[in-house]
Amino acid sequence: MEDAAVEEAEVSGGAAEFAPALVAAHPLGRSVAVAVGPELRVFDLKASSAVSLSDNSGGGSHSDAIRAISFSANGALFASAGDDKLVKVWKTDSWCCIRTITSEKRVSAVAISNDGTYVTFADKFGVIWLVTMGESGGEQEPTDNKPVSIFGHYCSIITSMKFSPDGRFIATADRDFKIRITSLPKKPLRGAHEIQSFCLGHTDFVSCIAFTCLSEGPSFLLSGGGDSTVRLWDYINGCLLDTCQVRDKVGELLEPNETEDNNLSVADICPTNDGSLVAVAIQSLNGVMLLACDLIAKKLSFLKVVTTEKCYIPTSLSSSFSADLLWTVMGASNMPNQATSQLCTRLKIIPHFKKDPLAGCDHVPTVLEDSEVPHGEKLLLALQGSLDIAKQEEVLASVLAALKVSMHKMLVKKHYSEERREQRKRGRNDKKIKK
């Protein structure tokens, strides 16, 4: 049966690849960026206006789906990268692209070191590359400093990459169930060869990782994956501290026929600033799941699901350190069976994304209505691309279905039955099987 499903996916997926829409909030709350397909949309929250991006890096603009976006820790830099093999680094004060790096392969993850000195990106073959940005932002740097490969996961797709809060480690997650914690040496241009630990426990691809910490305390790693779990790690020692099965919780919420597709992969996770909460986006779940994260007892526990309307299934989450808003976005890079070239996304905001929303007052977090969104229509128009998304909800739903198939195809190992493998072998002309 599984075989049939895989084959079906292969046929219906065809050549089209879908990339999820992404959202990233400036750490200090100055701006928000949404990436969908090759489009990068930025809204300046301080000036309350859409940002027009400029580019004097001499490189081209994104021409294919953006797969990864990231702000630096202090928000001064922003990086975007994707299927067009371009890594673009932006200065966020002027939103001017200061550097365009060409990768040999498609880029699947990007990160900026905490001090803004290095930009690292990972390609679809599992190699992690590093480029030096230079103090002043690139102008004085020689332009010939090419990216150097610093380490790699052996032929696996890197799904997520983050620097630890103290800047000592770089964490990378891949489709082969692994999370690797690598020490960042003083001179990383010579390679990062010392592995601190592997965090092993996921039983399917790892889709997202995020560091979280108590203020001034030790930090921990959170991860989500295709096995419908969110896990908490002592990443220094590679120890699994707790696992939260989100499948059971989602199963109670969805109608029975919806859980049968068995595809409740964790799409994204986002911890609060103080580390007490984790927001989880799950494929097929219309809403955001909140988990309580007790870093003293080292426990993850289910808190509640903030539900949204039926067709809204977020693909990406982000929050900033300063404001207690959780930004969520839904969308995909291509539109199947659609004549319009408009790439629509849907953006929703969950306010009061902070410590224990259930305690204290009776306030339960709910999603803001469009009319309640800060900066209102201006922000929605800039980041969604259109205002009357409501009409297009069906389209979005079909996009999401296609996205799910596409992600599944990319990250999940294909399972062939013994028979089918035998049959494939028979077709090989270098192997003769006796009749």
Next chain:
Amino acid sequence: MASGDGANGGGGGGQGKLPRKRFYRARAHSNPLSDSHFPIPISPDEVDLSQHYPRYFPSGEGEARQGDAAVPRIRFADVGCGFGGLLVGLSTLFPDTLMIGMELRDKVTEYVKERILALRASNPGKYDNISVVRTNSMKYIPNYFRKAQLSKMFFLFPDPHFKEKNHRRRVISMQLLDEYAYVMEVGGIIYTITDVEELGEWMRSCLEKHPLFEAIPEEETKADPVVKLLSTATEEGQKVARNGGQTFQAIFRRISLQE
């Protein structure tokens, strides 16, 4: 499936009878990049040593408890063990050390399994410390071993992958050495040997460039009883010797990072 039948006929046979290689013929090369369809332990905690070393883990005790210092651990890994010649040689040289062979080709792994069982049956009390597992060690080394668990790793006569575009299939590379360094203890020794000069230079230069390995002086390697086995114990090594071929060794020690 004809070959499968053959394997049964040649393998399981009489107690203590060595399996015959002719029934376990396999293609000489295997693609390490392809997705694997055999079971892989999720983490080293899941490696069931009682299956591999029943004499060391009598039934009833169940799985080895981790963190218990008294529980023996695998200390040597022969990556790409082929028909298992080196394991058999090392087994009697280090009778109290657990060692494992890792091989990607399933039929070859079957052969080694049968060979070890036959050796144990005909030499009671011997060969209980060696075993073999079918796996892709280029992808799954950290799934089998904890940090600093191994004291010796062997890479004997690996696939040369001559074409430049296939160099990333080589079992020694800067990237993979990071993982080997991770599973090896400081002071542990990595042994490589090949009859292909180009590959020998490649392996040596990777190890020389890697900050976590240093070359072992020649006098020291000459005194190491293991070194002699590199070229004499394995089937590949014997073949090279028969044909009067040259071999190229690179033997390095795992060191801690100097910065």
